[in-house]
Amino acid sequence: MIEHIHPGDFDTWLRQAQAATQAQGAGAPGPLVLDVREAHELQIAALRPAADAGYELLHIPMNTVPGALNQLDPSRPSQRQIACLCHHGGRSLRVAEYLKHQGFEHVVNISGGIEAWATQRDPSIPRY
Numbered sequence: 001m002i003e004h005i006h007p008g009d010f011d012t013w014l015r016q017a018q019a020a021t022q023a024q025g026a027g028a029p030g031p032l033v034l035d036v037r038e039a040h041e042l043q044i045a046a047l048r049p050a051a052d053a054g055y056e057l058l059h060i061p062m063n064t065v066p067g068a069l070n071q072l073d074p075s076r077p078s079q080r081q082i083a084c085l086c087h088h089g090g091r092s093l094r095v096a097e098y099l100k101h102q103g104f105e106h107v108v109n110i111s112g113g114i115e116a117w118a119t120q121r122d123p124s125i126p127r128y
Contacts, residue, residue, distance in 0.1 A: 002096045004111040005083065007120040013108060014054055017081035020106065029073050031055040031081040036062040036095045037114070041087060045114050045126045055083075062091045069102060076103035087128075088113045 005013045017031035031054065033047065038061050049057050060068045073080040082104060084092035093109045100107055110117070118125040 002093060002100065003108045004089075004093075005108050006111050007117040010083070010110070010121065013083060017083075017106075018054055020079075020081055024079055029056075029080045031083070032072065033057045033083050033085055033110075034072065034092075034095070035059045035085045035114075036065065036091050037086050041114075041128070044128045045118065047085070047114070047117070047122075047125070062086070062095055065095055065098065069099075072099070072104065078104045079106060080104065082107045083110050084108070085110045085117070086113045088115055 014031060021028050021030050033055055035042070035047065035057065037059070039059075042059060047057055049055065058071065060071065072078070072082065082099065084096045084099070084107065086092040089109060089111045092113060096107045096109045112120075114125065115127060118127050
């Protein structure tokens, strides 16, 4: 079963993910937000994390995720903390489920997607 977090709870998830990463020791990949939307959607609305946001943002469209698993973490089972994001939360949930089946053990879905992020965290992000 995939855990769901709301954008309003992202900071709590991030703190926990950072602590889990530190517990793994040096060289462990940090928390990742995986945006699985299409490129044209990013032109409309995209996260713009600060350099010191504490997580990596990676865009891999949903249909290309199977061929890009090594970009997420080459080791399996993976201990990397991953939060999946899409427009409303449906595609990211399917990707999160897929990643779990591929040996990614710490995957969550950002419920409501970028739409909820815009309303709960950052109203400067355009809604579409």
